[in-house]
Amino acid sequence: MAYEPPTHSVERSMRATLGVKVVAGIDEVGRGAWAGPVTVCAAVTGLRRPPEGLTDSKLLTVKRRTALAATLAGWVTDHALGHASPEEIDDLGMTVALRLAALRALEGLSVRPDAVILDGKYDYLGGPWRVRTVIKGDQSCVPVAAASVIAKVHRDAMMGELGLEHSAFGFAENAGYPSPVHRAALEELGPTPHHRLSWAYLDALPRWRHLKKVRGTAEQAEQLGLDLGPVF
Template sequence: MAYEPPTHTVERSMRATLGVKVVAGIDEVGRGAWAGPVTVCAAVTGLRRAPEGLTDSKLLTVKRRTALAGLLADWVTDHALGHASSEEIDELGMTAALRLAATRALDGLAVRPDAIILDGKHNYLGDAWQVRTVIKGDQSCVPVAAASVLAKVFRDARMAELAPDHIPFGFAENAGYPSPVHRAALEEWGPTRHHRVSWAFMDGLPRWRHLKKVRVLDELDKADGVEQLDLGF
């Protein structure tokens, strides 16, 4: 299926109306997973023409996504990755964990951006940055699409590295996201140290429910709803 290629329209608008020069695109991966970190990529691309086929990482095959990530690593002007662990997600909640991972990514850039294009509708970065949120920015904005691909490929590779030590969970295939295999392994073996044990899926594990970590959700968490995510597998 063909998709409209991403553009620099939003970035050009921000440059014209805000007077900014360095604009970073930010996207995350791992928000809805049961296990593993949430990973955020910040990417700066300038206004150069995007590589052919660039789009939201979820719309690409594994082979195409992996090849594109290798190309993007050299093509982007700058990029950096930030992560928040499962323990940090349990301690802080997803909104604060995303902010932490994004801040780590931004701190890893060679030059501090003047402004940010953030995928989605919620500004989890807060007021410390000049942010424009764009729904489906990973499809429509070049720097966000680049960040999407780089974040996805890195995190998938990280979860695949964990797989040999946790074979029943199928991390190489599901990357820590809900799946029937993942659910069955949780019921049999219980959560690993990579699982987000404050999440609702723990309620469906009678043998392991005592391991659930109770955390009071703040208002942003409740609005985000991520900790309550359970796809029913």
């Protein structure tokens, strides 16, 4: 199936209206999973023509996505990945965990971006960054689409490695997301150290329900003294 290719129109607009030069695209993967980290990629592409077939990672086959990620690794101007662990997701809540992972990704770039394009409707990054949120940015914006593919392939590989250790859960196929195999393994074996214990799936597992944690909030993160300020 053919998709409308992403463009640099948002970057060009930000350059014209904000006077910025280096714009990073950011996308995440793993937000809705039961297990594994949430992973964020920050990618800087400049205004060059993107590789053929670049689009939202979810619209690509595994084979095409993997091949494209290998191409992108050498094509992007710069990119870096950041993760927030299941424990951090439980303790801090998903919004704060996403920001933490994004800050880690941005910290990994060789040059601080002047502005950021964030996939989706909500700005979980916040100040002091100049942020432009774009719904379906992973389909329409080149750097966000690049970040989407790189993040997805990287996290899937991580979950595949965890699957070698916990073969019953099918992590290599489901990447920690809900699936019949995953649910059956949870019912029989209970959660692994890589599972999020504040997630609602535990409510449906009477044998393991006692392990459930109360999900953290941004306010609790502040009480813990977590520094989520500028990283540069």
